[in-house]
Amino acid sequence: MDPDSLPKTTHEQQEYLLSNVKDCSILNGLAVRPSAYLFSAGTDVSGALATTAPVTLYPSLFPRACFDEARAIQKAYNELYAAIARDRGWLTHIVKRLIEVDDFIANLWSVHLEVEKEGYAQNLTLGVFRSDYMIHTDSASPGEKPTIKQVEFNTVASSFGGLSTKVSQLHSYLNSISAYPPTSSHVITPTSLPTNPCIDSLSLGFSTAHCAYGPSKSSPPLPLCILFVVTAPESNIFDQLALSTPLQTTYGIPTFRLDFRLILDHTSVSADEKRILIYSPPYSPDTSYEVSLIYFRAGYSPSHYPTQASWDARLQLERSAAIKCPSILTHLAGSKKIQQVLATPNSPHLSNFLSRTSSSDMIERIRDTFTAIYPLDDTPEGQHAVRLATNPKDSEGYVLKPQREGGGNNIYGAKIPEFLRGLGDDQQKWRSYILMELIKPPTLRNSIFRNGEVQSGEVIGELGVYGVCLWRNGNDEAGGRKDGEGKDGKIVENWEAGFLLRTKGSNSEEGGVAAGFGAVDSPCLVDV
Numbered sequence: 084m085d086p087d088s089l090p091k092t093t094h095e096q097q098e099y100l101l102s103n104v105k106d107c108s109i110l111n112g113l114a115v116r117p118s119a120y121l122f123s124a125g126t127d128v129s130g131a132l133a134t135t136a137p138v139t140l141y142p143s144l145f146p147r148a149c150f151d152e153a154r155a156i157q158k159a160y161n162e163l164y165a166a167i168a169r170d171r172g173w174l175t176h177i178v179k180r181l182i183e184v185d186d187f188i189a190n191l192w193s194v195h196l197e198v199e200k201e202g203y204a205q206n207l208t209l210g211v212f213r214s215d216y217m218i219h220t221d222s223a224s225p226g227e228k229p230t231i232k233q234v235e236f237n238t239v240a241s242s243f244g245g246l247s248t249k250v251s252q253l254h255s256y257l258n259s260i261s262a263y264p265p266t267s268s269h270v271i272t273p274t275s276l277p278t279n280p281c282i283d284s285l286s287l288g289f290s291t292a293h294c295a296y297g298p299s300k301s302s303p304p305l306p307l308c309i310l311f312v313v314t315a316p317e318s319n320i321f322d323q324l325a326l327s328t329p330l331q332t333t334y335g336i337p338t339f340r341l342d343f344r345l346i347l348d349h350t351s352v353s354a355d356e357k358r359i360l361i362y363s364p365p366y367s368p369d370t371s372y373e374v375s376l377i378y379f380r381a382g383y384s385p386s387h388y389p390t391q392a393s394w395d396a397r398l399q400l401e402r403s404a405a406i407k408c409p410s411i412l413t414h415l416a417g418s419k420k421i422q423q424v425l426a427t428p429n430s431p432h433l434s435n436f437l438s439r440t441s442s443s444d445m446i447e448r449i450r451d452t453f454t455a456i457y458p459l460d461d462t463p464e465g466q467h468a469v470r471l472a473t474n475p476k477d478s479e480g481y482v483l484k485p486q487r488e489g490g491g492n493n494i495y496g497a498k499i500p501e502f503l504r505g506l507g508d509d510q511q512k513w514r515s516y517i518l519m520e521l522i523k524p525p526t527l528r529n530s531i532f533r534n535g536e537v538q539s540g541e542v543i544g545e546l547g548v549y550g551v552c553l554w555r556n557g558n559d560e561a562g563g564r565k566d567g568e569g570k571d572g573k574i575v576e577n578w579e580a581g582f583l584l585r586t587k588g589s590n591s592e593e594g595g596v597a598a599g600f601g602a603v604d605s606p607c608l609v610d611v
Contacts, residue, residue, distance in 0.1 A: 089528050090264045100262045104532055108135040113249040116318040136246055137533040137602035139586050142254040143544050144527055145606035149231045153216055153548045156448050157579040159441045160214050161552035166436040168413040169556050169572045181420055185515040187385045188486055190394055195411045198402045204358040209292040209408040210552040213241035217522040217545050232522045233452040238417030239383045239409050244281040244549055245325025247583040251279035251605040275608045281581030286329040288551035291576055292406050293336055296375035300357050308337040308372040314381045315342040323380055343381040346396035352403045360403035374405040418486040423517040426453035455520040459513040468518040473500050482519050526589045531602040547583040
């Protein structure tokens with residue numbers, strides 16, 4: 084299989100491949116809710132239909148060494164962001180640079196300050212992380228091996244862990260039934276298609292945190308449960324159900340979905356110092372559960388907080404004794420500003436946070452994944468970035484990123500100067516953005532099946548590696564120590580938890596699958 088061309092297929096071979104993609108996807112939950120625009124006005128299809136998730140027909144070629152390296156360093160990345168979230172003093176220093184110019188960050192920080200006043204009721208935090216990379220090749224050194232460069236590190240609502248396992252299973256199944264043409268058989272093999280443990284690994288993480296919560300703290304004791312805090316309606320519901328269903332069927336843990344907008348309607352916090360979070364299902368309001376773990380798949384975007392009541396709801400959850408995934412501090416640790424500060428050349432922060440838990444070699448391997456990232460402020464680096472960002476020619480090699488999660492927020496290339504001019508003369512507003520050098524991965528050819536149509540052409544891929552980390556925050560209420568370890572703070576559990584490959588057209592700037600830009604894919608590993 085040539086990366087510059089798709090395998091040649093007959094009409095019958097293409098139909099055999101496509102029919103199996105459609106049928107097996109729906110059979111195994113590799114699906115999304117269809118968009119309303121696909122149906123005539125007045126047709127109520129809410130919650131009744133499913134369609135194949137945007138998916139590639141073929142697994143995409145990916146360098147084996149890069150894939151192995153991304154997975155090998157994930158545990159150290161977990162440790163890094165757990166240490167950042169534990170160090171309140173260091174986080175305060177960084178966040179204070181943003182709260183004057185970014186209302187969303189300021190409101191998140193206000194939630195933390197409110198909880199800090201009365202003291203955090205829960206000392207454990209669960210992180211379900213995803214570190215995203217693109218392949219980098221140095222055009223000036225054509226003989227050099229490809230490497231990985233980090234696009235971003237996600238600490239909140241790291242999606243597609245469920246569908247990533249299912250698309251790996253789909254591509255392996257298609258290969259096993261000879262759905263791929265014989266010309267690709269020397270490349271697409273059982274050994275080139277890695278098993279993806281995401282569903283098992285992430286659900287184990289939730290179960291582990293649930294167990295770490297311990298027995299009910301209520302009197303009399305209440306049954307324990309896990310809450311998935313979500314948006315509704317949710318097109319990506321099957322990805323979430325792939326993670327919540329094993330909690331019920333494998334671990335026997337009652338697990339509920341709660342619309343972010345209804346938090347105050349169906350939860351309460353006990354008035355005593357325990358601050359137990361109680362959930363009463365709307366279909367059975369007289370039944371009460373004690374919440375052991377809150378998993379946020381909502382709350383990461385300003386659009387999720389249309390009213391003050393939305394912020395009151397986030398505060399209610401945060402001040403409770405339930406373990407949070409993520410906590411408000413872990414949420415803030417995932418801001419783009421943190422990524423920029425860590426990636427600053429000669430920055431001591433990476434070593435300070437990891438020197439007690441990782442070798443110097445591992446620290447350098449993480450540093451090697453960084454690309455050039457600049458602030459837009461009054462520092463020499465920031466002024467250099469301003470010159471780059473305001474020059475239409477120089478800006479073509481960069482992307483401007485706000486402190487946001489989810490697709491569709493970034494500004495690319497020649498559009499950056501005009502966007503910055505639109506912010507007005509007050510350059511203080513620019514400080515809420517970072518300027519990142521564009522990573523330009525090599526292009527491949529693949530076919531994407533989306534909304535019943537097949538589109539073939541040049542694509543690029545982005546590899547995400549998941550991590551699960553449970554840690555104890557310690558009781559350093561004064562705000563952390565220089566080494567990133569709060570008093571008694573420590574890692575309880577830590578593992579790499581599988582991978583996600585997202586593929587998009589080579590001309591597409593954004594890559595979010597749920598946002599309508601990309602497709603879920605799986606790697607076909609090759610030695611380069």
